[in-house]
Amino acid sequence: MKHKEKANDPRFKIAKKEAYIGIGLVLFNFIWWFGFAYGMGSAPVEKYSYVFGLPAWFFYSCVAGFVVMVILVIVAVKFFFKEVPFEDEVEEGGSQ
Amino acid sequence: MNWGVITPLLIFLIVMFIIGFWANRYVSSSDSFLQEYFLGGRELGGFVLAMTMVATYASAGSFIGGPGIAYTQGLGWVLLSMAQLSTGYFVLMVLGKKFAIMARKYEAITLIDYLKERYKSKWVVLLSAASIIIFLFSAIAAQWVGGGRLIESLTGLPYTTALFIFAVSVLVYVVVGGFRAVAMTEAVQGVVMFIGTLILLIATVMAGGGIPKIMADLSKENPNLITPYGFDGSLSPLYVSSFWILVGVGVVGLPQIAVRAMSYKNSKAMHRALVIGTVVVGFIMLGMHLIGVFARPILPGIEIGDKVMPMLTLKILPPWLAGVVLAAPMAAIMSTVDSLLILVSSAVVKDVYLNYIKPNASDDTVKKVSFWVTAILGVLVFLMALSPPDLIIWLNLFSFGGLEAAFIWPVVLGLYWQTGNKYGAISSMVVGVGSYILLNSYYPNAFGMHTVVLPILLSLIFYVGVSLLTQTSSSKLQLER
Numbered sequence: 001m002k003h004k005e006k007a008n009d010p011r012f013k014i015a016k017k018e019a020y021i022g023i024g025l026v027l028f029n030f031i032w033w034f035g036f037a038y039g040m041g042s043a044p045v046e047k048y049s050y051v052f053g054l055p056a057w058f059f060y061s062c063v064a065g066f067v068v069m070v071i072l073v074i075v076a077v078k079f080f081f082k083e084v085p086f087e088d089e090v091e092e093g094g095s096q
Numbered sequence: 097m098n099w100g101v102i103t104p105l106l107i108f109l110i111v112m113f114i115i116g117f118w119a120n121r122y123v124s125s126s127d128s129f130l131q132e133y134f135l136g137g138r139e140l141g142g143f144v145l146a147m148t149m150v151a152t153y154a155s156a157g158s159f160i161g162g163p164g165i166a167y168t169q170g171l172g173w174v175l176l177s178m179a180q181l182s183t184g185y186f187v188l189m190v191l192g193k194k195f196a197i198m199a200r201k202y203e204a205i206t207l208i209d210y211l212k213e214r215y216k217s218k219w220v221v222l223l224s225a226a227s228i229i230i231f232l233f234s235a236i237a238a239q240w241v242g243g244g245r246l247i248e249s250l251t252g253l254p255y256t257t258a259l260f261i262f263a264v265s266v267l268v269y270v271v272v273g274g275f276r277a278v279a280m281t282e283a284v285q286g287v288v289m290f291i292g293t294l295i296l297l298i299a300t301v302m303a304g305g306g307i308p309k310i311m312a313d314l315s316k317e318n319p320n321l322i323t324p325y326g327f328d329g330s331l332s333p334l335y336v337s338s339f340w341i342l343v344g345v346g347v348v349g350l351p352q353i354a355v356r357a358m359s360y361k362n363s364k365a366m367h368r369a370l371v372i373g374t375v376v377v378g379f380i381m382l383g384m385h386l387i388g389v390f391a392r393p394i395l396p397g398i399e400i401g402d403k404v405m406p407m408l409t410l411k412i413l414p415p416w417l418a419g420v421v422l423a424a425p426m427a428a429i430m431s432t433v434d435s436l437l438i439l440v441s442s443a444v445v446k447d448v449y450l451n452y453i454k455p456n457a458s459d460d461t462v463k464k465v466s467f468w469v470t471a472i473l474g475v476l477v478f479l480m481a482l483s484p485p486d487l488i489i490w491l492n493l494f495s496f497g498g499l500e501a502a503f504i505w506p507v508v509l510g511l512y513w514q515t516g517n518k519y520g521a522i523s524s525m526v527v528g529v530g531s532y533i534l535l536n537s538y539y540p541n542a543f544g545m546h547t548v549v550l551p552i553l554l555s556l557i558f559y560v561g562v563s564l565l566t567q568t569s570s571s572k573l574q575l576e577r
Binding site: 009011012014015016018019021022023025026029030033034037038041042045048050052053054055057058061062063065066069070073074076077081082083084085086087 | 175182190194197200306310315320333337340363364375378512
């Protein structure tokens, strides 16, 4: 009995989609972080450029990355996440 | 005793007590003691939810240990710490609404409740409770030591006295107020941590003469410090990346984090917490670890990394402001410890005692047992912390790895993959924890990655494999019902 309810609950579809968004975001986060850190950071130190005083690899991977992720989370929550009720609709079997 | 520094800390502690006693009113008047004491009645709003997740997660490691290592390793360690940014959004998105709904359906108050209903297996419950109690005990002790040491260095009191003061402070509001007290105090503590980080970061940059000068000083001393590779070039991309598992996505398997994903009141709270949590955790991690690096030209030659943060604060800030800032690591430690205490207490009371020892215990009995168990646990940890171990941060990470290896797949795949069954869960937990302990003792950091990676892979293979293999036998049983 529990299984049937579980499978058809439309809220679960939404929840699954949001879980995938979470996975997508973390993958994006990782690639951004890795790419800037080890892409730019692997250059010899003397050739480093600086943004706001910080080495460019660090600024882009950590600082800019942080800001970008916050924006993406806000966008995801605002436009892709849906509000669903958590309580089940209780079938009233008449007053008892 | 430097009263200028201590006064803000005392005020902070008193606020914690007040919250504890305020929360106790809910505990006394609630019709579901267990749900209130161990889950705050499932009523957490967005801001509190975000703060409690951040605060539970950020601990002595983030405020003292991490910056200490960053002091030695340079920007490469800050890079590593940013893997933790994902904890702000990943857990709530992945566990998210389905977990909250299922937990309500199962009337689960603890993570173990949830696992019990999902897998309907006594062994899952017992293995989970054992994992929680074993791994968290050492984690709690490690934090306790951190708290004691902090008070010791600030007040000059002997370690044992400092430890005692710390223990009493935490135990008062946890025993009396339960989860709600924990969550509320964490909201305050989260704010303190945020403000503390901000103040200290600004002060440090000023004391160092601005960021360009600090970078120049660092690269003059050792150019490796401003590369991603650590002071001797030994932080490899593979090693650093593997921390994305241990302190990034793996965190979804930590019971103290997962339980919060059951505790909020509605979708709106979750959405708000996602944004607030990501901002706060990112800021604290980035800020505190940068402070560790920046401290180096200001206070060269510090041997013990754990001393960097307190010493820096006391040196560059006026006493009262130093007191405010030092409330931040105090807050971080207390907020982690209180969550762990409640978690272990709930495992003992709800998952073991009520399930198997005395299922028909009256409400009054449950209340008494809960209070006493929490209090006794606190005392036991205090005793263990009396002879402090040397490696606080690694003890903490050790417990993370063990818990993650145990819980990550039974929780996450249990939520989204119907075929996952109790045999899969049990084998996954045994293999995960077993391999973690073995690897940690005999072959740590295998293949240049953090020790946790292999056990998590193994436990995944076993969860999926065993569930698939035993699929027919468990579904047959269901048809026969």
